[in-house]
Amino acid sequence: MQAVYDQVLSAAPVDDPWTHAAGGTPTYAPAFNVLADLLTSAVRHGAASEDGIFPKGIDLWLSYELRRSGFRDQETWPRSERPRVMTREVMALIEALPTRVTGFRGLNVRDIVRQRANEIPAVTPTNAVVLGRAYNKQVDVVIARWDRGPELLASTKAQLSSFGKNLPNRFEEAVGDAANLTSRYPLTAVGFFFLQRATILTSEPDVFERTVDMMRKLRSHAPGQGYTSTGLCLVDWDETLPVTQRTVDVLLDRVPPDLRPDRFMIEMIEYVLAKTPITEHVPVREGYERRDLAVVEGEDVEGEDVEVGEVEVGEVEVEDVVVGEEDSGRDGQPTLL
Secondary structure (H helix, E strand, O other): OHHHHHHHHHHOOOOEEEEOOOOOOOOOOHHHHHHHHHHHHHHHOOOOOOHHHHHHHHHHHHHHHHHHHOOOHEEEEOOOOOOOOOOOOHHHHHHHHHOEEEEEEEOOEEEEEHHHHHOOOOOOOOOOEEEEEOOEEEEEEEEEEOOOOEEEEEEEEEEOOOOHHHHHHHHHHHHHHHHHHHHOOOOOEEEEEEEOOOOOHHHHHHHHHHHHEEEOOEEOOOOOOOEEEEEEEEOOOOEEEOOOHOOOOOOOOOOOOOOHHHHHHOOOOOHHHHOOOOOOOEEEEEEHHHHOOOOOHHHHOOOOOOOEEEEOOOOOOOOOOOOOOOOHHHOEOOOOO
């Protein structure tokens, strides 16, 4: 997920997506320009395919939209920077480590542990995998914490060609995944977001009609029966241009309003808020309700974060600590020291 997207994400503002007034019907304005920029980066790198880098751009965009709505980067995966998957608790531990240790010039414990954590797949995995009712499932977009488990799980798929041939397989996979996840996590917002290339409108218009029908039938709030919400998006680019000059456009005119990305975001967010107390996700609630809430974020009630910059230590034996040299643990996985 790759450095292809880093520049786009670093330049994307985390601004307010809500456009309604207090007391009004919630309206959400997705940053489609960021989605277009992410996918353009993939296309210009010759990575326009249904697997690999291209669909990862969809994942990063949805996660970015969740951060725009007020969810924290520490609990929303994929994160805005690498490593894309790292638990909030591990991040808090690393940030609490000292950057200087008196008596050990140049020893930055925080940077050392951060670097080693990035090298351990068990700590910073490439993908987020959750246990379902029947099987483990790689989930593309996640909001989760150790003390509460997953609160939002979203799967994404891209379909750029062979629409009629592959649509039944996508439908079967989606039905199975919905049952697997929602039956184990009935209080979790579980979503399915589908992106197709707009060439389907002219090459196989009947398949697009089936797609719309499929996306609606995949919805259900009953555990084990369907998704909290489903979203559909169309994109296209001009293949007559040189690869390095192609630009992805997001096209929504033919997507029904109930399946558009803004509805997907609203419904997923509403479900998360409905299943948690008012002291959780306060910034999200304030944006959604367009008002300040007279409550404190749940985690802030427990105590203030402690900032650690420099510590003093007495005599320390460090002969068993190897910094910069990688040992291997079981199964070839790198160990911390």
